[in-house]
Amino acid sequence: MDFTGKRVIVTGAGKGIGRVIAEILTARGASVIALTRSAADVEALRKDLGCVAIQVDLADAEATRAAARAAIPADLLVNCAGTTELQPFLDTTVEAFDHLMAVNTRAPMIVAQEYARERIAAGKGGAIVNVSSVASFIGIPDHAAYCASKGGLDGLTRVMAKELAPKGIRVNAVNPTVTLTPMAVKAWSDPQKAAGMLNRIPVGRFAESSDVAEVVLFLLSDEAAMVNGLAMPVDGGFMIG
Numbered sequence: 748m749d750f751t752g753k754r755v756i757v758t759g760a761g762k763g764i765g766r767v768i769a770e771i772l773t774a775r776g777a778s779v780i781a782l783t784r785s786a787a788d789v790e791a792l793r794k795d796l797g798c799v800a801i802q803v804d805l806a807d808a809e810a811t812r813a814a815a816r817a818a819i820p821a822d823l824l825v826n827c828a829g830t831t832e833l834q835p836f837l838d839t840t841v842e843a844f845d846h847l848m849a850v851n852t853r854a855p856m857i858v859a860q861e862y863a864r865e866r867i868a869a870g871k872g873g874a875i876v877n878v879s880s881v882a883s884f885i886g887i888p889d890h891a892a893y894c895a896s897k898g899g900l901d902g903l904t905r906v907m908a909k910e911l912a913p914k915g916i917r918v919n920a921v922n923p924t925v926t927l928t929p930m931a932v933k934a935w936s937d938p939q940k941a942a943g944m945l946n947r948i949p950v951g952r953f954a955e956s957s958d959v960a961e962v963v964l965f966l967l968s969d970e971a972a973m974v975n976g977l978a979m980p981v982d983g984g985f986m987i988g
Contacts, residue, residue, distance in 0.1 A: 759828030761788025
């Protein structure tokens with residue numbers, strides 16, 4: 748898949764899956780506009796990949812919209828930024844719930860709105876990929892707010908796909924199993940908890956960031972021209988039970 752000449756917005760590009768997506772896109776000819784929260788990641792993305800990097804806290808709605816407007820025009824969009832907070836349901840705080848919904852669900856909406864408005868006004872098509880999670884399909888203990896936020900993102904993806912496809916913009920989600928990012932290591936450091944998940948994955952391992960990135964790039968590409976509104980597990984067979 749060749750992305751030469753394409754401008755691609757990638758949120759959460761500083762670390763984990765987002766960083767790998769940015770790396771592979773750059774290697775395949777794209778110009779990446781990276782949105783990330785950390786000043787150190789902004790510097791690294793500029794230095795290592797030659798990205799246009801914009802520092803933004805996606806929990807801040809107004810700042811998110813301003814950053815999205817600064818990032819356009821772009822041909823393609825990947826909403827990859829995400830966060831988590833481990834709390835049992837009975838101890839889930841309003842603050843944690845609101846924060847996860849803001850970053851994992853509301854921010855993708857805002858960035859996609861700005862991207863899509865510009866594409867439509869210019870009379871051009873495009874593609875959006877929202878990085879969700881298998882947590883949108885199942886209940887994972889201690890992940891009440893996270894599961895809710897990713898379920899919300901999948902619902903948002905379906906509505907976006909229905910409304911934007913007639914205007915030439917396809918929208919899909921990818922739903923990885925545990926992917927070995929710093930955030931996942933934090934969430935799955937308990938060997939007993941990790942074993943329970945691993946035992947349900949027929950391929951016998953957690954995902955690497957590159958496993959997810961390659962699927963994201965496929966969904967962005969013209970080869971996926973008839974794929975729209977999908978929530979695609981990247982899970983080694985986890986969802987087959």
